[in-house]
Amino acid sequence: MSLFATFSRSVALAVMLVIASPAALAQLEPTDEQRQAAEEIADSLRYGHYADINFDEQWSAEAFQRYLDILDGQRSYLLSRDIEPYRHLERDMAETLFDGDLDDAFALYNRLSERHTARLEWLLERLDEGLSFEFDSDERLEVDRKDAPWATRESELDELWRKRLKNDALTLALTDQDDEQIENNLRQRYEGQLSRLRQSESEDVFGLIMAAASSTIDPHTSYLSPRQSESFDIQMSLSLEGIGALLQADGEYVKVSSLVPGGPADRAGVLEPADRIIAVGQEEGDMVNVVGMRLDNVVDLIRGPKGSVVRLDVVPAQAVDMTRSQIVEITRDTVSLEDQAAHSEVINIERDGKLHRIGVINIPTFYVDFDAWQAGEDEYRSTTRDVAREIESLKKEGIEGIVLDLRNNGGGALQEANSLIGLFIDRGPTVQVRDAQGRIQLYGDTDAGTTYDGPLTVLVNRLSASASEIFAGAIQDYGRGIVVGAPTFGKGTVQTLNDLSHGQIKLTRAKFYRISGDSTQNRGVEPDIIFPSLIDPERIGESSLDNALAWDTVQNVQYRRYGSPENTLAALTSQHQERANENPNFRYLERQSTLARQLREQHTSVSLNREQRQRELEAQEAEQLSLENQRRRALNLPELDEWMDARSDNSQSEGSEADAANEEDKDKDMPVDRAHVLEAAEILLDYAHLQGAQRMAKR
Template sequence: MTIAERIMARHSSANTSRSGICKALTVALLFTAATGLQAKMDDARVYEPVAPTIDQARANILIARQLQFTHFRDLGMSDELSGDVFDAYLEYLDGQRIYLTQEDLNKFDRVKTQLGSALKTGQLQPGFDIYNLVQQRVIDRLRFALNLVGQGIDQLDFNRNESILLDRSDASWEADQQALDELWVKRIKNAVLAQRLNGADDETIEDNLQRRYEGQLKRAYQARSEDAFQAYMNAFTGMWDPHTSYFSPRTSENFNINMSLSLEGIGAVLQSDNEYTKVVRLVPGGPASKQGQLQPADRIVSVTQEDEKAVNVIGWRLDEVVDLIRGPRNSVVTLEVIPANASDETITKAIAIKRDEVKLEEQSASKDVIELERGGSDYKIGVITIPTFYADFQAMQAGDPNYKSTTRDVRKLIAELEQDGVNGLVIDLRNNGGGALHEANDLVGLFIDQGPTVQIRNANNDVQVLNDEDPSIAYDGPLVVLTNRMSASASEIFAGAIQDYGRGLVVGSQTFGKGTVQAVRPLNHGQLKITQSKFYRVSGGSTQHKGVIPDIEIPSRIDKKRIGEDALDHALPWDQIEAVPHTRYFDFSGIIDELRKRHDERFATSPEFGLLQQEIDFLKKQREMDSVSLNMDERKNQHEQIERTRLTIANARRELRGEAPFESLEELEDWQDQQAADLDTTDDELDFVIREGGDIMADMLELDQHMASILTPQQYAAQTPTQ
């Protein structure tokens, strides 16, 4: 045990009168040791502050003008805005409040109220001063961490009744250097505990932590002027809305950092999230989507190439992480991620993904058939899954009469299903993040006569109405549309139009709520992606923020507090404009209560839903944990309880599939490793949510027949003009 640790051990049992002295001695000794050792190993490196360039100042002025005069939101440059930009900037640079102290923040009290006017005129130095201070504090912290690990983690005491806050984004800033030192001792203890509980020995843990902190330290010394400018501009542009952002010249080359289509990668959209790189969404048909383990909101900890050591990417720039993940086609990259549902950021899993291009045919719509019995009648329900709204623009422009698009493919699938004699149709839009707007417009047209499909309002309050001009209808039978939280943009336009027209029922969970339109505008230095208009349904309500609310709800594992437009800071609000004339094809008010009742009764006895609800409750309990113990015995008990629950849920799912249960957690993890190594874990079996969509459709058909038998022909025709 080091002198500092012995003092801390005494401090934990000391009386109140001695606690302040012990605390001061502990921090002083730890800091002195850290400084001394680091001076030996790193005395040659000095942080060089970054400074703004003339090109950046000019770009800043152009950005400010664009925001003020062309953005959808009318937001002035006020003192209040200055404070909000300051807070957002610190959120980006030190979102977990682990580098700066309250003493540091006090130095910027005067600057905090002046950022708005400075940004308006291209005065970037205040933002760069803040950036440089944070970088220096990052270096100080990492030096401290390296020293502590270098002394040997066996010197740390895990017998105390201590805990650490998992999410410090709303915590108070630590008062001074001493308090921050104590916090970092706890952070390192937490990292050590997590790896010990995962079976790593102390030598491996020390090596892992040293490589992690040395990698972050190297990045901190390599800070560039462009890093500071992009961070500062995004804190500024984010005041208008979360989809307005600045792209540096390098980032502009990889617009949206989207590793998809012609780019060889894993098919994922990534973004920075404090020190981490976070998965925003998966590209349908892409390698990650097909492999099945990577999920939205997972955070990437390390990247491993074939036959190489893992590279820790915490603290890396987004473009560098993307470059590391990309690679030759058919090669394998392994991502170590913190799962979105992890109880704390020390829980990770490895996911192996084979790189490939995302082929258009693998994003194409597909069909299936469900056969059901209801009230003595047999029903065949067609299912069409649409992963994205796509169109082969090159083939279209070349005049290819067989070019692929969502609408053309769905029309063909409908014709094939009708030849099979289906009685109803389910459209699955779950995890469909959108795509080509004109395809959403045309797809609505397959199910309605001529009419409006969506309204688009710009910053000048001018409203454009998109219409289906084709009077033909590809399918006029009963319809169910499945959605979830990852259904966004064009998916919401389609689902909202089907709901407004009374053309079908929306089933599932509330959609994402992305109801804005962006344009990319060139600057003298980089580009600005700016929100310029907003989508509205034909009934007048926006899809922004609220999304589409399903007629029949099915719970989801996805945490709505973390994923969705309403989970984003400064998101544009929901509002409404005038509705446009549109036909109501069916009034579901007479049967919706009975449909919901039958749905609830099925789910009350459904083993699949029972398991889903068990998972949701488990994940909710995990997310509600705001701290974890640093006591070894207590943490081990908590860890074992979580793992037992994981095993129970995994075995329950295997039982539903008629598979033998795992005897132990080790057996489960070995199986998961095999699945990851297999690189193709797709499950072709129709999931129970699709089957429930089919059951709801069968209920609709049965109730429709019942209504037809009790209503007069005139009443029935008035209620169901196109059925």
């Protein structure tokens, strides 16, 4: 069984199918190949999936609802009477799948296609009539209609789209575009969407139906069309030339789900998880609006030859309005093993007039040069081998402890997670894997001895997933060190990729469990000491995904405890909190996280009154700017005039990282990345001193 323990790959594929509603004038029909593939997928789900699936009427109702959500999740195109002829699918969706009888599911799509096409033509007609909006009313537009009832009359949707058109125009007006520019931009947007929708093919519809069926079971099971299978093969070989960002559909927008460690976007520092991309352009020429564009088409626009430049119009994750976008440039490149290799540094901490040295090893991913390994080469590259070399180097530096930085590490080779744990323990189990039949396979480290037995801290965040969670959980269970940071992603399932007569299916086949018996699924690994984070767990993470498999437990295994860090946690937490209360970066993170949550809860509708919208926007950004400048004043950094400047300022400072003269400014100016690693080093020093005191007391 091939184990895909890589979070980033599974997310990239799972989301490829959940795309914006397509439309076409032609009546699309299923092919014989697709009917056969549907039956094969049904059998795979019934007999091969980890979960015990009961394909009854309840499942059919959920799958049909999922299909409607994929087609028209914002209840913006279809009327209730459009759906009624297909309501029988609420009880027959399973039968549809097993019999390969896809005609009614296709027919519902075709109805959606007609409505979607007509609506875009309606918008273009309004533009032909000339825009005459007066942005002075008290109207508001509801921004999330996923729970709204289906409209019964077309006039209801006309009113909704009148407001949407007005909002689109107002959004552009707030960026200081004149009437002609607004009309041209909107016309380009709607005509582009209409052109793409008319090019839809039966394979697109089949993908939507299979996405509804598979995602009703879990978010990582998915059908891959022949085209998507080819794309997956490119991703597996790391030969894809692009920006190194994994994208996800989010309504009519495309958002960044994660960055490939060491990739072009990661190095440039201009993208962050949950950023939304609204337009794509090449080095020269016009930007192409991608709002409403299919995810795979957006990916095609961003891809390009190595060395070329792509421009992205990006709305930052923390922005409270779609008007606050900025254009960034990224030079396309391939991601090599060297770019993702583990690397280390030494952090100096001064206390009581004495200098202490803490080693930090950053591990971007769990990698191994499979080709060299299979060829029997002695010096092949791998995470474990590289980390072992870094440990020996740090020992020579006289370090008092080591921080392993697993932030943003989405996983990788399972064997490397096992062998890496072995550097810090003397043999023992590392992870349990349970299959659909309840059989448990135990993986572990079989090599005697340890490479490092000193004080250890593991630093994680919300984007630490899969193999990273296995490692962090094992260190925690063994009592080998302490885990600090934010709760991890919660990707605790195993997928395999199986060929079909038409395309492939990625199927969840097993679940990971810690040696303590706890699953890493859904809940992830809870740090011993939690740091504030700007990554919203309601938007990023397994628990944010629909139909994620539940957390559960299995029997624990026998293993040796190396220590009892939990006995020091009260003291460590108290000392950490004292520093955090005095640390401008930590205060900023805590307050910014709270503010972002409050703004998200308040942002259920937008004003269509220009002055009111401007006031609301300015008030929200004033709060964000105030927090940023409070931090800057405390650190003797220059204050900013606009909140959006903080992002570009931080990305510029990252480029000077190699310049030793700028190290102090870099530490001050990177509120998330640097503050977390510096505090992890402080906590580790506290831990080392407490351990030393305990040993002295025992003597």
